[in-house]
Amino acid sequence: AQKVTQAQTEISVVEKEDVTLDCVYETRDTTYYLFWYKQPPSGELVFLIRRNSFDEQNEISGRYSWNFQKSTSSFNFTITASQVVDSAVYFCALSELESNFGNEKLTFGTGTRLTIIP
Amino acid sequence: KAGVTQTPRYLIKTRGQQVTLSCSPISGHRSVSWYQQTPGQGLQFLFEYFSETQRNKGNFPGRFSGRQFSNSRSEMNVSTLELGDSALYLCASSLEGRAVIDTQYFGPGTRLTVL
Secondary structure (H helix, E strand, O other): OOEEEOOOOEEEEEOOOOEEEOOEEEOOOOOEEEEEEEEOOOOOOEEEEEEEOOOOOOEEEOOEEEEEEHHHOEEEEEEOOOOHHHOEEEEEEEEEOOEOOEOOOEEEOOOEEEEEEO | OOOOEEEOOEEEEOOOOOEEEEEEOOOOOOEEEEEEEEOOOEEEEEEEEEOOEEEEEOOOOOOEEEEEOOOOOEEEEEOOOOHHHOEEEEEEEEOOOOOOOOOOEEOOOEEEEEO
């Protein structure tokens, strides 16, 4: 069975500091997809990034960067020069290819609550 | 393009009642998934619909059901409500529900409180 672990329940950092959110996953499949979502206080899950299991390239998008390492089954997320608007709960999620027809189902980690202190 | 919309945003019910939640996907998206979010259990998959057919179902009792209409709009129903059903119910849509090409985009959720 697939599983996603976000060991950091809560993190607080002072504004402008860098912060890394950890994500470790378990899956038996060789083809799978990893995601990060942000959930601000409003409740809506905002999509941040998607990565497939064959693409281990790190990605940078503005202040956000992601480090995918299959050898350690990790997909970590770093925010550089954090801002108060980054305060939210961040979820890592895993999707396996269950059949040729898709049946996309996301398995989420328990989330990391990030608080940026002004 | 408008995002995923969910109605109502907030709902208060009493035990034993039933409730229907609605979700309108992003235009052109044919797959709709539902998730339950609670402090204790986190985000859990309920079911997924594509072309009016349920293709996948999570581990929830039969009191939880859903359907999808020909315009891809979806409803979920919870019968005989229990206190533990209090949660944020999130709907997500994607083009075809295929992990190979798709990403799920979420709505703002419906917060259900059962008294």
